Amino acid sequence: MARLLPYPKPPAPPLSPTKSISASPKTALLVESDKSLLSFFRRFLTDEGYAVRTAANSEEGLRLYRDCAPFMVVFIDYWVRQRNGMGIDWLAPQIHGVGLAKAIREINPSQGMIIAALDYQNAGEVPRPRELMDIPLLTDIRNFHLCSLLEKIEVERAIEALTPSELLRLRQFADFRLRGLGRAARGRTGGDLLGEALLGTLIGAETTRKGRHWNKDVDFVRHLTGAMQSISNCWKRQFKDTEAYLISEFPIRDAEGHEHSPLDNVASGDAAADQLLIEKDEEDRVLTIFKDDPEATQVLQGLLDGLKKTEIMARSGLDKKKLAATERRIRVKLLGRTNGGSMGEKHGR
């Protein structure tokens, strides 16, 4: 029998009580033959709020999966044994962990899985069939790596669970926020803003390094709209920082003959004249769309002036119901592609 290398054993304080599988929204199936690693991963998953089922071999793992699925995540050791008491042929290709992943894939193609391949230096070394290439591999024991893999599975699950109306809300929110950026949008689309919000969620990073991790107590749509708000504000700030410079008409030359503006790097408090005209044009364009709708024009003027709904109602004489109907007309028209919105394109036709 070959000698095993020692590996760090985690201390063994008593495990916190496992939550009832049926009571927990986050469930995990952990398939691991190595007792120390089983204990380590079980503790980790429990600490992350998962109710954990464990199996010591691939056959038991598959049986548990058939009996108790779905799980939010199935965690499989690449080197798991087929059944208890069986040895591992260290020289042969390991097939039981991969075989279990394949069997689970056949039962539920969208099941979130992680394969722990801790014996390998990098994921590129781990032999696995092409159809399992998309399953994330854990080759590093450090906690944040496992945390990010779990976070990704949870976020992907949340994406798939979004209803059509939730997706449309996100889309329209993104489109309006982006249009509010004006020139600061720099050719980006509402889709770009939404994509950035998701990336920020997965990455948890921002220029401030403050992070945008999804607090699972917050609804996913609410989280993404909050992220979009903060990203669009950030884009606006970046635009102001980089664009609001005056260009001098009186360049000066230094001793080496290089041309400089005396105003180089001096931030201007005023926007450039062409920029002001573009902004004014956009406001006028929006108002022109509604030139035949006096109620919409009044509501738009109120919104442009930053009035609250009660103030708009008082100014325009509209009641709550009429204001809602007018807002609806405004949204529908502005969303249309002919009025600068992103909807109404005949895709694929």
Added chain:
Amino acid sequence: MKNMADKRNHDERLEILMNQLAESVLGLSDPAILAETCEAGADPQREAKRTRLVLRQASKALDNVNKRLSNLGHTINSNGWYRGHLGYHNTCITCGSFVSFTPATGEMRGEALDGLCAQSDQYTIRRRKASR
């Protein structure tokens, strides 16, 4: 002077308007948002599908970066990404090499992509290597 001040506020006024409209969308009922999308001339199912695809693609872009780095043995702290003007940046916590990617294009750059992580063995558990 007043004219200049008014002009300066055009972008702020437009921003307030659009942000208010964005907020108002969140309060709409499910049937109302579906109906509005139809009225705007779009197919709600198709628009919803497109939006889900946007989210999936963003996730996929990050996945591609992580997979490529992982295949090279680099370890990236997922909380260590920071947003620069041209994309996201990070460094391998093991060897310190730099990587960046642009979400819109999926383009990756940096010395971390040049080869295997020089020190990736440091934290890897080698429980069976000697036996293989």
